[in-house]
Amino acid sequence: xxxxxxxxxxxxxxxEWELIARDDPLLSVRDLRTHFHTDEGELRAVxxxxxxxxxGEVLGLVGESGSGKSVTSLSLMKxxxxxxxxxxxxxxxxxEDVRGMTGERLRRLRGNEMAMTFQEPSSALNPVFDVGxxxxxxxxxxxxxxxxASRERAVELMRQxxxxxPEARVDDYPYQFSGGMQQRAMIAMALACEPNxxxxxxxxxxxxxxxxxxxxELIRDLTDSLGMATLLVTHDMGVVAELCDRVAVMYAGxxxxxxxxxTVFEDPRHPYTxxxxxxxxxxxxxxxxxxxxxxxxxxxREFPAGCHFAERCPASVEDCERTDPRLRTVGDDHYSACxxxxx
Amino acid sequence: xxxxxEPLLEVSGLTKHFAQNDSLLRRLRPDQSxxxxxxxxxxxxxxxxGETVGLVGESGCGKSTFxxxxxxxxxxxxGSISYRGEAVDEFDAAALREYRSHAQMIFQDPFGSLNPRxxxxxxxxxxxxxxxxxxxxxERVQQSTxxxxxxxxxxxxxxxxxxxxxxxxxxxxxxxxxxxxxxxxVVADEPTSALDVSVQVxxxxxxxxxxxxxxxxLLFITHDLSVIRHVSDRIAxxxxxxxxxxxETESVFTNPxxxxxxxxxxxxxxxxxxxxxxxxxxxxxxxxxxxPPSGCQFHPRCPKIVPPEEWDHDQRIWRELFRLRTRLxxxxxxxxxxxxxxxxxxxxxxxxxxxxxxxxxQVEERVGNATDRAVPDSAATVARExxxxxxxxxxxxAVARLEDAGFVTVCETEEPDLTTTEHGTDVRCHLHSEAxxxxxxxxxxxxxxxxxIL
Numbered sequence: 001x002x003x004x005x006x007x008x009x010x011x012x013x014x015x016e017w018e019l020i021a022r023d024d025p026l027l028s029v030r031d032l033r034t035h036f037h038t039d040e041g042e043l044r045a046v047x048x049x050x051x052x053x054x055x056g057e058v059l060g061l062v063g064e065s066g067s068g069k070s071v072t073s074l075s076l077m078k079x080x081x082x083x084x085x086x087x088x089x090x091x092x093x094x095x096e097d098v099r100g101m102t103g104e105r106l107r108r109l110r111g112n113e114m115a116m117t118f119q120e121p122s123s124a125l126n127p128v129f130d131v132g133x134x135x136x137x138x139x140x141x142x143x144x145x146x147x148x149a150s151r152e153r154a155v156e157l158m159r160q161x162x163x164x165x166p167e168a169r170v171d172d173y174p175y176q177f178s179g180g181m182q183q184r185a186m187i188a189m190a191l192a193c194e195p196n197x198x199x200x201x202x203x204x205x206x207x208x209x210x211x212x213x214x215x216x217e218l219i220r221d222l223t224d225s226l227g228m229a230t231l232l233v234t235h236d237m238g239v240v241a242e243l244c245d246r247v248a249v250m251y252a253g254x255x256x257x258x259x260x261x262x263t264v265f266e267d268p269r270h271p272y273t274x275x276x277x278x279x280x281x282x283x284x285x286x287x288x289x290x291x292x293x294x295x296x297x298x299x300x301r302e303f304p305a306g307c308h309f310a311e312r313c314p315a316s317v318e319d320c321e322r323t324d325p326r327l328r329t330v331g332d333d334h335y336s337a338c339x340x341x342x343x
Numbered sequence: 344x345x346x347x348x349e350p351l352l353e354v355s356g357l358t359k360h361f362a363q364n365d366s367l368l369r370r371l372r373p374d375q376s377x378x379x380x381x382x383x384x385x386x387x388x389x390x391x392x393g394e395t396v397g398l399v400g401e402s403g404c405g406k407s408t409f410x411x412x413x414x415x416x417x418x419x420x421x422g423s424i425s426y427r428g429e430a431v432d433e434f435d436a437a438a439l440r441e442y443r444s445h446a447q448m449i450f451q452d453p454f455g456s457l458n459p460r461x462x463x464x465x466x467x468x469x470x471x472x473x474x475x476x477x478x479x480x481x482e483r484v485q486q487s488t489x490x491x492x493x494x495x496x497x498x499x500x501x502x503x504x505x506x507x508x509x510x511x512x513x514x515x516x517x518x519x520x521x522x523x524x525x526x527x528x529v530v531a532d533e534p535t536s537a538l539d540v541s542v543q544v545x546x547x548x549x550x551x552x553x554x555x556x557x558x559x560x561l562l563f564i565t566h567d568l569s570v571i572r573h574v575s576d577r578i579a580x581x582x583x584x585x586x587x588x589x590x591e592t593e594s595v596f597t598n599p600x601x602x603x604x605x606x607x608x609x610x611x612x613x614x615x616x617x618x619x620x621x622x623x624x625x626x627x628x629x630x631x632x633x634x635p636p637s638g639c640q641f642h643p644r645c646p647k648i649v650p651p652e653e654w655d656h657d658q659r660i661w662r663e664l665f666r667l668r669t670r671l672x673x674x675x676x677x678x679x680x681x682x683x684x685x686x687x688x689x690x691x692x693x694x695x696x697x698x699x700x701x702x703x704x705q706v707e708e709r710v711g712n713a714t715d716r717a718v719p720d721s722a723a724t725v726a727r728e729x730x731x732x733x734x735x736x737x738x739x740x741a742v743a744r745l746e747d748a749g750f751v752t753v754c755e756t757e758e759p760d761l762t763t764t765e766h767g768t769d770v771r772c773h774l775h776s777e778a779x780x781x782x783x784x785x786x787x788x789x790x791x792x793x794x795x796i797l
Contacts (some may be wrong), residue, residue, distance in 0.1 A: 064539040078528055079515035164627075167680030178628045179402075208566065210625050216675040217622075235539065238569075238612030242620065279544040281569035281610040284618075286593055288573065292545040325697045 016326045018257060020335055025052040025092075026229050027076070027197055032089035034068075034075045037082075043253050045071040045084070045280075047253030047308075054195065058223055058230040060191035060240035060261065063250030064276075066297060070119075072250070073233050077110050086211040093197075111143045115190035119202040121182035123172040130168035131185050133160075138192040157188040161218060170279045180211035187218065194226065198331050202234045216243050218245070241265055249273050252297050252308035258327060269336040271313045271343050307338070315343035350389040351528060351560050352413060353490035357422035359383040359408055363633065364456035374528025381632050385422065387761070390528075391432075395554065395561040397575030397592065399568060399607075401629060403685055405584040406564050410530045413562065415439055417708055426528075444777040447521040448734035450614040451533035457505040463516050464489070470523045490519040493556075494549060511542035518549065520781055522557065530562045535570060569580040570594055570613050583632055583640045589761075598766040600775060602647040616737050626666065639773060643785050649773050651749050656722070664722055665752065668745040671733060676705060678734045694734050701730045744760040 032044040091098040118124040135149030158166035204212040275293040295312035310320040450456035467487040475482035732741035
């Protein structure tokens with residue numbers, strides 16, 4: 001694969017992931033690049049992303065629409081189909097290379113070791129099978145349970161995720177469930193085989209605020225009690241603040257800021273993160289001036305050679321259009337990809 | 344921002360029922376009935392000249408239907424709408440057309456609300472032609488250019504099609520189209536929910552500026568409470584087709600009086616990770632508007648439901664037993680399932696054992712989650728008796744047992760009136776209700792209830 005950005009070298013990639021590396025990661029993603037080969041050119045949806053998740057931790061992957069966060073999460077389980085392709089980078093699950101997995105090994109990874117919940121529960125659940133059957137399916141596939149046993153486990157799982165009277169509702173079809181209950185059913189399905197990593201793609205976006213609060217609490221409790229790791233993909237900074245231990249902020253196919261959630265929110269260093277936080281209405285403040293970022297993200301077919309955010313950045317200088325900034329340490333467990341340490 | 348006291352728009356008793364699965368065949372068959380969805384159910388609201396009223400509620404509460412009713416995009420089932428003293432609900436086609444040049448709407452989805460075959464120029468010129476604004480087409484195009492500048496887009500956008508625009512730009516065009524007829528009143532239905540946060544701010548700022556420049560009155564409909572605090576002068580909180588609380592934005596946010604408003608405000612994700620959330624959890628889901636609950640429609644989920652006078656213990660214990668009654672009445676508890684679990688676990692599975700198991704997970708556990716106080720003996724006995732009736736198949740007797748023992752509430756029998764609170768907000772809740780206040784002994788009861796709850 002030829003790189004269109006000359007400034008990004010393998011050497012710099014290595015430095016970046018070595019910088020953010022921690023001990024014993026459950027999942028480590030190194031310079032992941034997922035592109036879509038379209039008629040109008042190469043669409044670089046994910047353009048060199050590195051991050052790590054440890055056991056028992058919730059990492060928030062946050063960004064606006066089109067920033068590449070969902071493509072990143074799909075890449076982790078090798079769920080990218082043509083015209084998309086993972087063109088470069090490494091995904092290490094417990095030290096094992098996911099990109100190289102095929103056949104039976106890949107099957108065991110999906111649903112058993114890593115599980116995913118999707119944004120729209122109403123379209124992710126199969127309308128023609130009852131909920132109990134669907135929650136039990138991973139158990140029948142991965143753990144060879146028989147029909148009856150999988151149904152019993154399904155009832156237990158439904159209870160665990162807070163679906164009331166699970167014995168009565170196990171035979172219901174998805175349309176008989178409300179949005180919040182469908183989301184719970186999907187989480188139950190993902191948890192069926194006790195995965196080590198849960199990938200939750202916008203788990204609360206389609207839900208009302210009172211239901212959202214309950215689902216977030218559920219994910220937190222399950223992460224703590226089962227000791228699994230969770231990657232939470234969202235566009236909502238409020239949700240990240242509420243639930244996550246660490247956060248990776250994505251912009252135009254890259255991670256621009258990464259680190260401990262309290263540090264990043266308290267002292268954001270990347271101008272994009274600062275802009276993003278500056279335009280969230282604070283429900284607790286009576287008066288607040290919100291400042292829009294201005295401009296639009298670049299076209300992923302024609303990313304600029306330098307910093308992807310340079311065009312909209314209030315702190316940009318001429319140098320930003322030439323140098324391609326990499327993540328660098330700006331504090332304790334706090335990394336920012338900007339030529340300024342503290343713009 | 345508020346203008347004169349005379350309301351620009353006054354709505355009273357506004358109601359909209361939709362028939363579900365309606366068909367001639369269904370109407371003719373005696374075994375089938377047409378269900379009605381009570382989307383909006385007797386709403387009263389006044390909107391003053393020049394103010395922004397935020398209408399907030401969860402999905403399905405009827406807020407969008409309400410927005411469409413006030414513009415007569417839907418015809419109300421009952422109630423009246425008056426605009427500057429004229430009865431909008433009685434307008435004929437000509438009057439309605441005239442009305443629409445004063446009152447306009449901005450829709451949620453800028454991808455669906457613009458005609459994909461129209462250029463921006465055509466989109467903007469059409470309403471002017473319909474309403475006879477501008478003397479010639481050159482003048483209309485001139486006005487369109489000015490409108491585009493007003494929404495911070497330039498004349499170069501005139502010949503673009505919607506697919507060439509980003510979400511934020513489309514919403515600007517949709518706003519420009521609404522403003523093309525120079526309206527006084529605009530209903531904005533979730534104008535920013537399809538947009539990213541950074542774009543959302545731009546649109547909110549734009550609406551604020553336009554409101555000042557053009558002296559607009561806005562009804563801003565949204566599910567997003569943080570947005571509503573930012574834009575509104577007053578807010579109205581809607582639940583199942585009814586307004587439960589109305590007041591100045593600041594008063595409602597600092598002193599929410601209705602338990603639903605309190606729960607709603609406590610659920611907003613706070614963008615500050617160091618803040619510790621103090622959540623008020625709500626039981627269950629929003630009930631269906633096909634058959635809404637009696638009395639106060641929030642009572643099945645309400646954490647502050649009012650126990651009867653005779654109850655001397657913790658309100659939370661009473662609440663859990665009341666909810667047990669509701670679950671029994673809805674047939675949600677299945678003794679057979681519990682029995683088979685016991686059988687599978689090789690445990691005793693006679694009726695007494697089933698009652699014990701049911702009592703443990705339907706009462707003890709739930710009360711334990713709500714409070715650390717124990718269930719008083721008399722109440723425990725009643726609950727067990729009711730569960731015993733259920734186990735032998737007398738579902739109705741089970742419910743009656745709890746009803747007879749005082750697990751009934753004013754919240755399910757009477758619809759609360761709108762009452763003004765000490766914070767100047769209007770709230771529809773028995774905790775604040777006039778009826779409760781008038782009775783001298785009830786007054787004491789109310790205090791006692793409050794103490795129990797707090």
